[in-house]
Amino acid sequence: MKTISHINDLRAEIKKEKAKGNSIGLVPTMGFLHEGHLSLIRSAKKENDIVVVSIFVNPTQFNKKDDLDSYPRDLNRDSKLVEAEDADILFIPSVEEMYPNGYSTYLEVEGLITKQLCGKSREGHFKGVTTIVSKLFNMVTPHRAYFGQKDAQQVAVIEKMVRDMNMDIEIVPCPIVREADGLALSSRNALLKENERKEAIILSKSLFAAEKMIIDGERLASKIKSFITENIKTVKDAEIDYVEVVNGKTLENIHIVEGDVLIAVAVKMGKPRLIDNIRLEV
Amino acid sequence: MKTISHINDLRAEIKKEKAKGNSIGLVPTMGFLHEGHLSLIRSAKKENDIVVVSIFVNPTQFNKKDDLDSYPRDLNRDSKLVEAEDADILFIPSVEEMYPNGYSTYLEVEGLITKQLCGKSREGHFKGVTTIVSKLFNMVTPHRAYFGQKDAQQVAVIEKMVRDMNMDIEIVPCPIVREADGLALSSRNALLKENERKEAIILSKSLFAAEKMIIDGERLASKIKSFITENIKTVKDAEIDYVEVVNGKTLENIHIVEGDVLIAVAVKMGKPRLIDNIRLEV
Structure with missing residues (x-):
């Protein structure tokens, strides 16, 4: 597994794989991985030649600073888990790499679909999600991208973004993984x-x-x-x-x-x- | 020259060309072509194997209905001009093809760069421009895209969009073409x-x-x-x-x-x- 922090290095690696005719599956995550994430990686492994897992706690999708600050992180453990699933590339960019000084471009799905449910109490959340996901799509140019159905609204919003923006990417929603007593993994x-x-x-x-x-x-x-x-x-x-x-x-x-x-x-x-x-x- | 109206047909054609290893140059226009546009097509011809010219009067970049309605159109004449320049694909989608019922996704470069100059009197103009250009980028996945320097702010905004959104596309600004007396073509x-x-x-x-x-x-x-x-x-x-x-x-x-x-x-x-x-x- 290659661990990559810089966009240019990631792009070079992707181009090499695409030149070989390999298909690419992307699993975008915010890290602190659990069985839910691992099930996404396993689906991606089955359906693609090369699997890219990204770990990036995306500040633009948090509307409260303490929620961002307290979001759990453990890159060491995550890295071992991703490697154990036999992913090919782990992409772990810094905030500065993703949002350099002067950054000001956002992609937003407007309307009810982002205003309802989680959009009500988390203002700007989905604007941050669609922005970071489309940035990752542009970097990785995957054939397929995997998202957990636990974030049902996120899946619906990303599917609409892909349709509206004519992105040539298949969105693959994966079933919720639960603890033995039923609690959805998170x-x-x-x-x-x-x-x-x-x-x-x-x-x-x-x-x-x-x-x-x-x-x-x-x-x-x-x-x-x-x-x-x-x-x-x-x-x-x-x-x-x-x-x-x-x-x-x-x-x-x-x-x-x-x-x-x-x-x-x-x-x-x-x-x-x-x-x-x-x-x-x- | 192939004239294409549907996104799926365009995508199929592009995939065929890319599979042959051909590079793609895109010249996005709103039609009613003049020497300025033709100079963009000529630059694109020089630097790419395949040239795609799009003609679409994009409603989302007009903030006044009468400006949109009175925008000059002549698809017949345009088509002949594009063919005479030996472009490979002319893409002329309908409004419904680009913005189907329920469409609600927009890409926006925020901040001073879109608020200044034309952004002041044409509210929402650049949001419409960046949205349609990124949609065309997603459909055509060009190696290079050509824009006239006459729309200097548009060039600056699109260059920023490409940087911020990590689009892997070279933006090629081309010099203003003028009438003999100096008037910039438009x-x-x-x-x-x-x-x-x-x-x-x-x-x-x-x-x-x-x-x-x-x-x-x-x-x-x-x-x-x-x-x-x-x-x-x-x-x-x-x-x-x-x-x-x-x-x-x-x-x-x-x-x-x-x-x-x-x-x-x-x-x-x-x-x-x-x-x-x-x-x-x-």
Whole structure:
């Protein structure tokens, strides 16, 4: 595995591989890797000749400085994990490399799709995400890029960006990886205190119960929302940011549960804010 | 020459050429071609195996509907001119092809560089320009792209976009082409009435005179600005939008004329608004 910090070196390496006719898969991450990330790398390995993993805690997608500062980091451990998955290139640029002095260009998906859900409480977040992802796309020019379905809104926004901007890249969303008790894996889980960690299973538990309600015939989005809300409220440390039932592609609110349905929740659990979702075809 | 209207067909053609190892030059235009455009195509022909010319009157870079509506168009004539220059591909997409229903993604270079000069009176203009140019870049994936130096601010903004977004494309600015009497070629010149056409030479005439003042030793930007302003004011139908003396790369105002200097003017001449500039190393 080659570890690269500079854009020019990365580009030279990519050109060498493309000249050989090799396909490129990109797994963009913010590091502090868990099984969810590793599952993305494994999918990329299966479908591409060369796998590039990037680790960059992107400041422009954090709207709160303390959230950026407290975001967990462990580059040493990450590097070993990526190498163990047999990735070919680990790209770990500095903030100055990605946003040099005088930087001022941003790519933004406008409209409801970035205003809803996480866009409401994290102003500017998706503008930072689409900017950094399109920069990485321009550097790596991958054939495929892998994203976790846990960040369902991020997947929908990036898919729209790729369509709108005519980027010739296949976006591959990968299933949520969960702990044995159901908690969706997240780098932020490392910030949970012991009791909060136990309580945090309320997110997946109420989502799975809601899924069962739908399978059993419930079609009113309002019933599903209030069921999940009431469930999460039973937990002492949980502070609900949102519980939403939306169209899985456009993220528009729906009243009747049918078609491509995304049920998404965001809950502050002590310090960290956790998200989880289920997407189903009804 | 192949004339293509659909993005998928364009992409297929480009892939075929790239597979043969051919280099691609892109000349993005809004049509109603003149010698200025043709000089871009000629430069592109010299430096690339395959030349793609696009003609698209981009609605997102017009902030006034009547300006968009009255923008001159003649696709038949344009097509013959492009073919005569031996371009390989003419890309003429529809508005619906470029901005399908629900389109909402924009790329913007923020800050002074887009707020100054034409950015002041044409709000959102450069956001439209950078969005459409980056869409074309994503479709054509050219090695080089050609832009006229007449739109000096556009060149500076696109160069910054390419740097900031890590696009692997060489931007080639080409010299202003002028009529025998000095008037910079522009598709908008077609909208000038006969008397306005005669008066319009005041733009280049005062710029050239200002250049001579600098060669003769003048170093105060304020003196240059007021000289040009007074000159243009002698013309009855001229309504000045701006006269600016700025750094040619950053477009920051300068007080002392030295280094990379851009002197740029924009003047409403009856109906059309004309721009012109000179750039010099002092």
